[in-house]
Amino acid sequence: MSDTDRLAEQFEQHRAHLTQVAYRVLGSVSEAEDAVQEAWLRLSRSDADEIDNLGGWLTTVVSRISLNVLRARATRRESSLEDRLARLPDPLVVRDDPTDPEHAALLADSVGIALLVVLDQLAPAERLAFVLHDMFGVPFDEIAPIVDRSLDATRQLASRARRRVRGAGPAPETDPALQRKVVDAFFAAADDGDFERLVGVLDPDVVLLSDLGPARGGVVEYRGAETVAGNAIMFASPDRLTHPAVVNGQAGVVITMDGDLFSVMAFTVAGDRVVEIEVFADPDVLARVSASIGLS
Numbered sequence: 510m511s512d513t514d515r516l517a518e519q520f521e522q523h524r525a526h527l528t529q530v531a532y533r534v535l536g537s538v539s540e541a542e543d544a545v546q547e548a549w550l551r552l553s554r555s556d557a558d559e560i561d562n563l564g565g566w567l568t569t570v571v572s573r574i575s576l577n578v579l580r581a582r583a584t585r586r587e588s589s590l591e592d593r594l595a596r597l598p599d600p601l602v603v604r605d606d607p608t609d610p611e612h613a614a615l616l617a618d619s620v621g622i623a624l625l626v627v628l629d630q631l632a633p634a635e636r637l638a639f640v641l642h643d644m645f646g647v648p649f650d651e652i653a654p655i656v657d658r659s660l661d662a663t664r665q666l667a668s669r670a671r672r673r674v675r676g677a678g679p680a681p682e683t684d685p686a687l688q689r690k691v692v693d694a695f696f697a698a699a700d701d702g703d704f705e706r707l708v709g710v711l712d713p714d715v716v717l718l719s720d721l722g723p724a725r726g727g728v729v730e731y732r733g734a735e736t737v738a739g740n741a742i743m744f745a746s747p748d749r750l751t752h753p754a755v756v757n758g759q760a761g762v763v764i765t766m767d768g769d770l771f772s773v774m775a776f777t778v779a780g781d782r783v784v785e786i787e788v789f790a791d792p793d794v795l796a797r798v799s800a801s802i803g804l805s
Contacts, residue, residue: 536598639670722791
């Protein structure tokens with residue numbers, strides 16, 4: 510085995526972890542994959558024999574690359590809510606099959622779309638510090654050089670992010686069975702056209718974010734149980750088939766029409782009510798999801 514092949518084999522042992530880090534920092538599957546590929550290119554050009562801790566070195570490299578992507582992304586945005594929500598984080602979708610090992614793995618190591626949306630509102634350095642420390646246990650003394658802050662300032666970055674995350678709304682339900690029960694009740698009421706029953710499934714302050722894609726207006730936001738219920742009933746149709754799915758580790762659905770993927774819906778449930786819904790209708794996102802779940 511050549512030195513390059515040996516190094517590639519060692520890199521592959523870390524790929525899944527690196528992709529998870531990059532995805533949670535960036536909220537984009539394609540950008541995460543690009544960041545990991547760039548890390549490999551940098552490793553292949555480096556003197557690998559001088560690296561004492563390959564996993565730590567690669568995590569640092571991917572984190573720096575991801576931070577640069579976040580900063581570049583931030584410079585392209587205005588301060589308005591509409592511009593900050595120009596896109597939703599990419600969904601990770603698997604069929605809702607408890608016997609599927611991939612299903613179990615996603616439930617065990619997941620981060621909901623709603624949390625990714627909150628993270629998307631943080632400053633780049635705050636988001637990176639929070640993700641690395643609170644989600645992956647990276648010590649602050651290793652994060653500080655990446656964000657170019659002192660140790661105390663880095664702790665403050667993560668602390669501010671933590672307060673934002675905790676203050677974003679009620680704690681999501683973690684029991685998959687209870688999540689699915691509420692989501693099923695939502696669609697049963699919508700399909701029956703029962704407005705009052707549908708409102709009862711929704712939190713009074715429920716938020717629905719619909720990502721239509723940049724060519725069709727980006728993200729559209731609806732707020733309040735009555736508004737969201739009316740929207741759900743308006744779009745209910747017997748021609749659209751609803752299939753249970755796990756979206757970023759939480760109960761969701763994929764909706765097909767004539768065998769083609771029409772949309773993906775992610776639900777955040779708190780208690781016995783839906784508090785947030787994300788609808789993915791961006792053709793580019795749907796094409797990727799279709800390929801990943803075998804619809805194309």
